[in-house]
Amino acid sequence: MxxxxxxxxxxxxxxxxxxxxxxxxxxxxxPQVSREILELDDGDELELAHGTAQGSDRVLILHGLxxxxxxxxxxxIVNALNAAGIPVSFLFYRGCNGRPNxxxxxxxxxxxxxxxxxxxxxxxxxxxxxxxxxxxLGGNVTLKYLGEAPPDxxxxxxxxxxxxxxxxxxxxxxxxxxxxxxxKELLARLKRxxxxxxxxxxxxxxxxxxxxxxxxxxxxxAYTAPVHGFDKAERYYRICxxxxxxxxxxxxxxxxxxxxxPFMTPAVLPAEDELSPAIRFELADRGGHVGFIGGRGPLRLxxxxxxxxxxxxxxxxxxxxQRTDSCxxxxxxxxxxxxxxxxxxxxxxxx
Numbered sequence: 001m002x003x004x005x006x007x008x009x010x011x012x013x014x015x016x017x018x019x020x021x022x023x024x025x026x027x028x029x030x031p032q033v034s035r036e037i038l039e040l041d042d043g044d045e046l047e048l049a050h051g052t053a054q055g056s057d058r059v060l061i062l063h064g065l066x067x068x069x070x071x072x073x074x075x076x077i078v079n080a081l082n083a084a085g086i087p088v089s090f091l092f093y094r095g096c097n098g099r100p101n102x103x104x105x106x107x108x109x110x111x112x113x114x115x116x117x118x119x120x121x122x123x124x125x126x127x128x129x130x131x132x133x134x135x136x137l138g139g140n141v142t143l144k145y146l147g148e149a150p151p152d153x154x155x156x157x158x159x160x161x162x163x164x165x166x167x168x169x170x171x172x173x174x175x176x177x178x179x180x181x182x183x184k185e186l187l188a189r190l191k192r193x194x195x196x197x198x199x200x201x202x203x204x205x206x207x208x209x210x211x212x213x214x215x216x217x218x219x220x221x222a223y224t225a226p227v228h229g230f231d232k233a234e235r236y237y238r239i240c241x242x243x244x245x246x247x248x249x250x251x252x253x254x255x256x257x258x259x260x261x262p263f264m265t266p267a268v269l270p271a272e273d274e275l276s277p278a279i280r281f282e283l284a285d286r287g288g289h290v291g292f293i294g295g296r297g298p299l300r301l302x303x304x305x306x307x308x309x310x311x312x313x314x315x316x317x318x319x320x321x322q323r324t325d326s327c328x329x330x331x332x333x334x335x336x337x338x339x340x341x342x343x344x345x346x347x348x349x350x351x
Contacts, residue, residue, distance in 0.1 A: 001272070001275065001277075001279065001280055001281065002270075002272050002275065002281045002283060003280065003281070003282055003283070004282075004283060004284075005256065005282040005283055005284035005287075007258075007284040007286070007287055007292055007294060007306055007310075008286075008294060008295060008300060009286045009287070009293060009294060009295050009300075009303075010293070010294075010295030010300050010301055010302070010303050011295070011299070011300060011301070012301070013293055013295065013303060014286050015288075016258070016260040016261065016262050016286070016287070016288040016289070016291070017178055017262060017288065018288070019258075019286065019287055019288030019289075019291030019292070019293055020182075020262060020288035020289045020290070020291045022291070022293060023072065023073065023288070023290060023291040023292070023293055023305075024071075024072055024073075024290075025072075026072060027072050027075070028072060028075045028076045028079055029075075029079060030075065031049075031051070031069065031075050031078040031079050031082065032051070032052050032082060033049040033050055033051055033052075033069070033078065033090065034049070034050050035047060035048065035049050035050075036048045036049075036050065038117070038118065038121055040114070040117060041117065042103065043102060043103065044094055044101050044102050044103045044105075045094075045101065045102065046091065046092065046093070046094060046114060046117075046118065047092040047097040048089050048090065048091060048092070048118070048121075049069055049078070049089065049090040049092070050087075050088070050089050050090075051078055051081055051082045051086075051087060051088035051089070051090075052082045053081070053082060053084075053085045053086055053087045053088070054087060055086075055087045055321070056126060056127060056128035056129065057086070057087060057127070057128070057129045057130075057131070057156070057320055057321050058087040058088065058089055058122055058127040058129075058130055058131075059081055059086055059087065059088045059089070059130075059131045059132075059133060059315065059320075059321070060088075060089050060090075060091060060118065060119070060122065060130055060131070060132050060133070061074060061077060061078065061088065061089070061090045061091065061133050061134075061135075061138075062091055062115070062132065062133070062134040062135065062138030062139075062141055062142055063090070063091070063092075063093070063096070063135055063136075063137075063138050064135045064136030064137045064138055064139075064162075064290065065136060065137045065186055066096065066186055066189045066190065067096065067135070067136075067137075067138070068092060068096050068097065068098070069090055069092070073135055073290050073307070074090060074135070076305060076307075076308050077133065077307075077308050077311060078090055079308075080308035080309070080311070080312055081312065081321075084312050084321065085321070086312070086315060086320075086321035087127075087321070089118075089122060091115075091118055093106070093107035093111075093114070094106050094107045094114070095107070095193055100193065100196050100197055103200075104197065104200050104201050104203075104204040104206065104227055105227050105228055106193070106224075106227070106228075108224050108228055108236070108240065109137050109140045109141065109144075109164070109167055109240050109241075110140070110141065110144055110236070110239060110240025110241075111141060111228070112141060112144055112145040112148060115141060115145050116145075116152070119152050119154065119155075120152075123152075123154055127154065128154065129154060129156040129320065130152070130154050130155050130156060131155075131156055131157050131158060131159075131315055131318070131320050131321075132145070132146075132155065132158040132159070133158070133159045133160075133161070133311060134158075134159070134160045134161070134163070135160075135161045135162065135290055136161070136162050136163065136164065136263070136289065136290060137164070138160075139160030139161055139162065139163030139164075139242070139255075140160075140163050140164055140165070140167070140240070140241070140242040141242075142158055142159075142160050142163075142242075143158075143160050143163060143165075143242035143245060143246065143249065143253070143255070144240065144242045144245050146158055146245070146248075146249045146250075146251060146253060147242070147244075147245025147246060147247070147248040147249050148245065148248075149248070151251065155251050156251065156252075156318060156320055157251055157252040157253065157254075157314075157315070157318040157320060158251055158252070158253045158254070159253065159254040159255070159256070159311055159314055160242075160253070160254070160255045160256070161256045161290055161292075161307065161311075162256070162257065162258065162261055162263065162287075162289045162290045163242060163255065163257065164241075164263060164264055164268065165241060165242050165243035165246075165264075165268045165269070165270065166237075166241050166243055166264075166267065166268040167236070167237035167240060167241045168233075168234065168237040168238070168241070169264065169265055169267050169268050170263055170264045170268060171215070171216040171217050171220065171233075171237065172217065173262075173263065173264055173265050174215070174216055174263065175215050175216075175217075177262075178262065179262045179263065182262070182263065182289075183215065183216060186216075187213065187214075187215070187216065187219060190219055191210050191213060191219075194208060194210060194223060195210060201227075204227075206223070206226065206227060208222050208223055209222075217233055220233035220236055220237070221233040224236060243268070243270050243274065246270055246274050246275050246276060246279060247274055247275065247276050248276060249276045249278050249279055250276065250278050251278055252278055252280075252318050253278055253279045253280070254279075254280050254282065254311075254314045255279060255280070255281045255282065256282050256284070256287075256292070256307070256310070257269065257281070257282070257283050257284070258283075258284045258285070258286060258287030258288060258289070258291070258292070259283060259284065259285050259286075260285065260286055260287065260288060261287070261288060261289045262288060262289055263289045269283070290307075292305075292306045292307040292310075293305060293306065294306030
């Protein structure tokens with residue numbers, strides 16, 4: 001089901017880049033979490049951050065490209081779930097926890113094997129029901145996982161925000177206009193990671209000329225595709241794009257998208273007949289990429305973070321999580337806490 005979203009930005013904040021940038025520049029308080037290292041079957045590791053609430057229901061957060069718990073959207077949702085008394089875990093992809101991962105491979109938009117291992121681990125820790133919330137790349141991973149045969153029966157519901165449903169279109173969109181600024185910043189982070197693993201990559205037969213990587217397509221052709229078992233970027237995009245999996249999703253799933261998302265074009269949006277009956281696809285005219293800063297008051301002039309209360313309300317609709325007061329809608333505030341401060345107590349658990 002495709003419906004119009006009730007999201008409405010302030011009149012002075014309708015520009016998609018303003019939405020995208022402001023939501024990323026305002027840092028919330030550092031979430032209260034504890035950390036855990038999860039050893040993987042292939043000898044690599046993942047890191048998890050666990051919120052303060054306890055219970056058999058647990059939300060698992062999947063971040064976007066080069067995200068982490070320092071990403072403002074990630075900190076906001078963990079804070080919101082902690083405040084609502086809903087147990088939450090945050091997954092750092094390989095190499096996204098502040099140190100290089102051990103292997104030549106990393107993560108990508110279609111990597112669901114790591115997600116399966118994390119879900120199995122959370123179940124061993126006592127989780128009976130799980131909800132997935134994925135942002136951008138993490139939204140694609142979430143939806144692909146749900147549409148693959150079959151997802152774990154412990155998955156109760158899910159949500160995906162600003163998802164690049166057709167990876168090839170989105171990769172090329174990032175080469176146009178102001179979106180090239182986003183691509184330049186993200187690509188620089190990715191290239192720094194490859195530089196740190198240059199010797200390991202060469203030992204595995206991958207001698208990548210970093211200066212030649214000027215776009216996501218270049219990066220995916222030279223690294224993402226071959227290192228992860230795809231011959232070319234186009235094949236990687238074709239196999240891993242989540243839109244083709246939407247018809248098979250059988251768990252209640254909320255998909256939030258904005259028509260003006262600068263990371264994609266309207267061509268990525270599915271038709272009604274591509275969606276399974278379990279999907280509620282909410283489409284906003286505005287919102288940018290993981291922006292969704294709303295406006296309220298008589299003239300909608302006062303900004304607030306619309307996205308986190310929306311996601312908490314969705315979980316409540318699905319009867320998920322402990323019953324507490326509904327998530328408040330915080331005004332936009334410049335917090336004084338340092339977003340780079342170490343926010344965790346680290347524990348190591350071997351599995």
